[in-house]
Amino acid sequence: MDRFRHSRRAAFVVAAAQVSCARPPPSAERPTPPPGSASTAESSGQQAPRRGPTLAPIFLGDTPVESHVDALPPTDRPLVVTIELVRTPPKGALDELRKRAKVLPAAPGSVSFAVVGYPASRDPIRPEDTRPSYVIDYDEPSVQQARADAVRVCGPSPTAEQLAVFVDRYIEHKDMLRAFDLASQVARRKEGDCTEHAVLLAALARSFGIPARVVSGMAIVSVGGKIQAVGHAWTEVSRSGRWQLADAAIPPELGARYLPMDVMTNEGPAFVRAMVERSSALMLVRRITIDPQVQSSKVSRTP
Amino acid sequence: MRGCKLRRQGVRGLAIASLAAMAACAHPEAGAGASAPPSSPSEPGTPASSKIIKGDVQAFYAREVPPLPKTPFTVGPVSGEVESAAPPQTEQDDRSTRLTLSLGTGTPMKCFVYPQPMDVGSQLLSIVKAMTNVDIRSVRPTDVVVIGEQVAVFVEVQYLAKTSGGAALGEVKLMAYGHPIWPLLCMHDEVGYNAAFKRVTSGLASSLKVTGRELRIPSFVDISVERVDGHPVGFSRSATVVDEQGNKLYLESSSSLVPRSGQDMMVEDTSRVETDDKQGRLARVVYAKSEGGEISENLTLEHRSANEYRYEGIHLGKKIAGVLKTKGPKGFATGTEVRRGLRKLVGLGGKDVAELRVEEYHPDLDVGSPIEVLYRPQSKKDRTVTMTLGSAQVTLTLDADGLAQKGEMPIGGVTLTMDRVLLRGSL
Numbered sequence: 001m002d003r004f005r006h007s008r009r010a011a012f013v014v015a016a017a018q019v020s021c022a023r024p025p026p027s028a029e030r031p032t033p034p035p036g037s038a039s040t041a042e043s044s045g046q047q048a049p050r051r052g053p054t055l056a057p058i059f060l061g062d063t064p065v066e067s068h069v070d071a072l073p074p075t076d077r078p079l080v081v082t083i084e085l086v087r088t089p090p091k092g093a094l095d096e097l098r099k100r101a102k103v104l105p106a107a108p109g110s111v112s113f114a115v116v117g118y119p120a121s122r123d124p125i126r127p128e129d130t131r132p133s134y135v136i137d138y139d140e141p142s143v144q145q146a147r148a149d150a151v152r153v154c155g156p157s158p159t160a161e162q163l164a165v166f167v168d169r170y171i172e173h174k175d176m177l178r179a180f181d182l183a184s185q186v187a188r189r190k191e192g193d194c195t196e197h198a199v200l201l202a203a204l205a206r207s208f209g210i211p212a213r214v215v216s217g218m219a220i221v222s223v224g225g226k227i228q229a230v231g232h233a234w235t236e237v238s239r240s241g242r243w244q245l246a247d248a249a250i251p252p253e254l255g256a257r258y259l260p261m262d263v264m265t266n267e268g269p270a271f272v273r274a275m276v277e278r279s280s281a282l283m284l285v286r287r288i289t290i291d292p293q294v295q296s297s298k299v300s301r302t303p
Numbered sequence: 304m305r306g307c308k309l310r311r312q313g314v315r316g317l318a319i320a321s322l323a324a325m326a327a328c329a330h331p332e333a334g335a336g337a338s339a340p341p342s343s344p345s346e347p348g349t350p351a352s353s354k355i356i357k358g359d360v361q362a363f364y365a366r367e368v369p370p371l372p373k374t375p376f377t378v379g380p381v382s383g384e385v386e387s388a389a390p391p392q393t394e395q396d397d398r399s400t401r402l403t404l405s406l407g408t409g410t411p412m413k414c415f416v417y418p419q420p421m422d423v424g425s426q427l428l429s430i431v432k433a434m435t436n437v438d439i440r441s442v443r444p445t446d447v448v449v450i451g452e453q454v455a456v457f458v459e460v461q462y463l464a465k466t467s468g469g470a471a472l473g474e475v476k477l478m479a480y481g482h483p484i485w486p487l488l489c490m491h492d493e494v495g496y497n498a499a500f501k502r503v504t505s506g507l508a509s510s511l512k513v514t515g516r517e518l519r520i521p522s523f524v525d526i527s528v529e530r531v532d533g534h535p536v537g538f539s540r541s542a543t544v545v546d547e548q549g550n551k552l553y554l555e556s557s558s559s560l561v562p563r564s565g566q567d568m569m570v571e572d573t574s575r576v577e578t579d580d581k582q583g584r585l586a587r588v589v590y591a592k593s594e595g596g597e598i599s600e601n602l603t604l605e606h607r608s609a610n611e612y613r614y615e616g617i618h619l620g621k622k623i624a625g626v627l628k629t630k631g632p633k634g635f636a637t638g639t640e641v642r643r644g645l646r647k648l649v650g651l652g653g654k655d656v657a658e659l660r661v662e663e664y665h666p667d668l669d670v671g672s673p674i675e676v677l678y679r680p681q682s683k684k685d686r687t688v689t690m691t692l693g694s695a696q697v698t699l700t701l702d703a704d705g706l707a708q709k710g711e712m713p714i715g716g717v718t719l720t721m722d723r724v725l726l727r728g729s730l
Binding site: 063064086087134175176177178179181182184185193269270272273276277283285286287 | 428563564566567568569570571594595618619620621623665667668669670671672674692693695696713714716
């Protein structure tokens with residue numbers, strides 16, 4: 001029946017968009033096509049061809065980027081990121097980013113931020129950030145098995161960084177077939193993209209007593225000399241009063257820059273609803289512009 | 304095919320099985336029939352079995368064959384006709400009827416007719432996932448077409464394979480046709496002949512018959528194709544049938560194959576069967592969903608009293624059960640109420656209203672609570688309304704009955720559209 005079909009389909013796509021994700025570590029990607037190749041034909045030095053109408057990127061995780069820098073600066077240097085919005089953001093949609101990054105003047109319909117390092121949050125630790133939940137279900141047997149494996153690999157008190165590397169290796173199948181799996185599903189399937197890496201890392205961290213949570217937003221990365229902005233999810237762990245980055249999907253040596261847009265606070269059965277209702281920022285991003293460092297006089301603290 | 308096991312019970316099967324107490328048939332639209340598990344097709348992407356050819360790539364892609372004579376065939380209860388350069392080779396067991404078809408090209412086309420419903424997206428994905436011996440460079444849905452009020456989805460996979468002479472490019476074309484009685488899966492592992500593949504498989508799908516099994520004709524069918532920036536990514540199909548007990552069943556099914564990278568598609572199949580009670584309230588929902596070819600949700604919602612419902616089943620692999628209440632005293636809105644309200648929004652009947660708020664059940668989003676959806680008029684002249692669901696806003700174009708015939712939703716830099724491609728009957 002047609003009555004709610006469109007809202008149901010919209011719900012699916014919205015959920016998919018919310019969890020659109022950077023592909024896990026570029027090192028895990030399939031090799032670049034060898035020069036050329038034809039129909040069951042041997043290599044001849046050309047790029048694998050595309051046929052028919054050009055297939056524009058329709059990956060929900062990719063965002064057009066206009067970069068005025070050739071390469072990402074070191075993470076301790078500011079990067080100016082301007083987000084062209086699809087429409088006026090609902091109230092609160094960009095609050096997480098505004099809370100963490102410095103807001104710059106921007107043209108109507110855009111918002112601009114200067115980001116230095118990882119924009120860590122000073123949110124207090126909630127009891128929920130240490131407990132098992134419906135999504136971060138580290139009390140499930142499959143996660144407990146992963147924990148036991150982590151102890152074997154990293155020792156009895158691993159750091160978040162060690163766990164990030166462990167999770168990267170533990171998830172054998174780096175693909176984007178899954179929308180948003182629970183930690184127990186990830187530990188069992190050992191498959192997924194950034195969201196699966198993030199929830200499993202959060203679960204393992206909590207299981208070792210490290211307060212952890214899942215954050216979504218955008219990552220700006222340079223891959224193959226091209227600067228890309230992708231929807232991404234990662235983990236934050238609390239350390240020294242700040243929520244610090246722990247990313248099992250993008251290794252730190254890539255020097256990715258992060259734009260946190262939503263902290264996952266609803267980890268119950270309605271977590272997708274909460275993401276759809278809260279994390280509208282990713283849905284609003286039409287285009288990203290990357291600029292080099294602005295004059296410090298232009299940088300103002302977020303109100 | 305190594306690792307390519309067709310799923311024995313898809314979401315259609317789950318939803319239908321849950322209806323056993325209500326309907327005696329294997330599928331609400333199908334007559335009673337066998338329900339043997341489907342068999343596994345042979346493995347595509349095995350260029351070792353293909354002839355290695357050198358030449359101009361574009362020319363290979365441009366290869367086609369003109370229409371071929373149609374050859375009738377009968378294999379047990381399955382019959383039809385198909386274009387073929389030679390009489391089709393046929394095999395049959397209790398798992399499938401298999402056709403090997405020659406287009407007069409280097410590699411034959413293979414088709415499988417199954418005795419039970421299949422999930423289109425999951426079935427296509429299972430073939431792609433089974434191509435473990437090659438390096439997949441591109442996978443994408445290329446077309447979604449309606450054949451006889453059912454939907455067929457076409458997918459193309461381009462791959463590289465190691466050969467003794469170096470890397471070779473190959474292409475597998477896939478087609479899955481989600482007919483409730485004669486679901487069909489076809490594949491062709493050879494570069495080019497794409498139009499021929501589509502023509503031959505579509506013709507075969509439209510000609511199929513299975514003796515002794517008849518389709519229960521729905522009184523209403525509505526099919527939409529979904530596209531992202533114009534590229535087909537899936538479909539949704541709604542239908543109403545009356546079961547043998549006289550209950551009116553509202554059936555919805557959908558498949559989405561959304562490319563998320565060059566080599567990955569996020570695949571989802573859903574099936575939902577609803578019944579209303581005599582008072583016109585939503586009485587029961589059976590919902591099943593698979594993600595990435597694996598059942599992720601299998602839930603039943605039952606009306607208990609007034610605005611109270613009980614839900615029970617599997618949600619993301621966990622057993623779950625509970626009671627939910629709608630804010631409204633009468634429970635979830637019915638389709639009739641929503642259509643009536645939408646018509647008022649665009650001035651098609653009754654007193655004009657400024658907005659319509661409806662409580663809906665979306666277990667994908669929240670298994671334990673109603674979701675409030677807000678509709679507002681946008682243009683009475685164009686019969687457009689906006690539908691707001693959380694942060695998502697969809698613009699719907701309504702027909703004269705208040706049914707959505709088009710939907711459009713911007714998602715970041717891309718736009719999802721849902722366009723009706725078939726409507727028959729009325730609710």
